[in-house]
Amino acid sequence: MQIYNTLTRRKEAFTPIEPGRVRMYVCGMTVYDYCHLGHARVMVAFDVITRYLRHRGYDVTYVRNVTDIDDKILRRADENENGESIASLTERMIEAMHEDEARLGVLPPDQEPRATRHVGDIIAMVETLITKGYAYAADNGDVYYRVRRFEGYGKLNNRDLDEMRAGARIEVDEHKEDPLDFVLWKAAKPGEASWTSPWGEGRPGWHIECSAMSKCCLGDTFDIHGGGPDLTFPHHENEIAQSEAANGKPFVNTWMHAGAVRVNQEKMSKSLGNFFTIREVLEHHDPEVVRYLLVASHYRSAINYSPDSLADARKSLERFYHSLEGLALEGLALEGLALEGLAQEEGEPAAGAVAPEFDERFTAAMDDDFNTPGALSVLFDLARELNRARKEAPEQAPALALELKRLGGILGLLQLQQDAATFLKAGASGLPLSEAEIQAKIDARAAAKQAKDFAAADAIRNELAVLGIILKDSREGTTWVFEKPDA
DSSP: OEEEETTTTEEEEOOOSBTTEEEEEEOOOBTTSOOBHHHHHHHHHHHHHHHHHHHTTOEEEEEEOBBOSSHHHHHHHHHOTTOOOHHHHHHHHHHHHHHHHHHTTOOOOSBOOBGGGOHHHHHHHHHHHHHTTSEEEOTTSOEEEOGGGSTTTTTTTTOOHHHHHHHSOOOOOTTOSSTTOEEEEEEOOTTSOOBOOTTSSEEEOHHHHHHHHHHHHHOSSEEEEEEOGGGIIIIIHHHHHHHHHHHSSOOEEEEEEOOOEEETTEEOOTTTTOOOBHHHHHTTSOHHHHHHHHHHSOTTSOEEESHHHHHHHHHHHHHHHHHHTTOOOTTSOTGGGOOGGGOSSTTSOOGGGGOHHHHHHHHHHHHBTOOHHHHHHHHHHHHHHHHHHHHHOGGGHHHHHHHHHHHHHHTTOSOSSSSHHHHHHHTOTTOSSOHHHHHHHHHHHHHHHHTTOHHHHHHHHHHHHHTTEEEEEETTEEEEEEOOOOO
């Protein structure tokens, strides 16, 4: 398996520290507001990565933290007219975050540490840094990290310290020894949430929170650290400096960063009016369509969110669900992703063996730095093979359908709907007729066929087709899907 390492700027063979076990930390959300599309990108990207690592047999410990004390949280709590407490605000936003990720089919992390529950660990790490000469307490109660004291600072972003200072907008602070130094502990202002420390009442700086929480959950050195594209500098650079100085060991072997989300080819921002929360998007779009859009691009690539990209995502999913439509798979053993039960008779090969090349190609794509576009192309080929089998070799169709769902499930797809008909009908927004009216037309057509009035039956079918309502006949009866006619 090859993974692109942001630290070395190349793909590398992945070798976990402990054979068979992967320890992964991903920077989570600062819970002062609802999660937005950028958060969804990170959630889904590392959900797919976790699912695939487990599929490959690794015992994965996935940690994603929650930042529940921060300047933005303090400001938002102050702004709320109802005088909401910090604890109430963060609990409400964490609950909303869990609802959003569940709707997107994102599995919860194994551990979800909160900064406020690790303040003792944070203080202990700051004390270690002071003792080792990497940090200093200022006379205003703040504690700062000496950036120039750490020899490797800038290695994640390949930056030179002098270049950073020349190109950065650094706020002048008379309490710092060097403008590049960053805060580890902030002295509390009157009325602010605070904790008692050796330097007085205060609260942690943002960067030190992740260094302390990752150490507590995963140890001094672990396999993978991930996050959004905006975190490489300064957050992750500062994490490396803090952790390696405090622990005296390499911090992380592989650094991974998800790509950004753009809206109609522009950067998503509140100032441009193109900023969307997950729940705003899901009010108007099927969660699986949104997830497909996030999976269809390589995790390191930027994603363009637009009406056209969402429409393309729905069409792609519809191709899969059309292939699965009408196949009764409920009785087959989806749990455990097993296909062995599909053998026709004793001595015959399992039906899953009808097309082993799909699994091989899927694995080859995902082993290449989690190449989800390549994996999806395999699923489309599998869907075409399933369509062929339904016509030419129907005895093979259940095994192929199960394989499609199994491989799709590794990406978190083809699992959120009860069945194909549910998904296809869910796309019937803008229906020209009500579902009751459509069913009445289907019943009238069935009556016409029963009376051998095939001209009338064909006329009803054609009438519905013009409206975009496509009828599909099978031994189980007649179903329909809505394909909005081109304008």
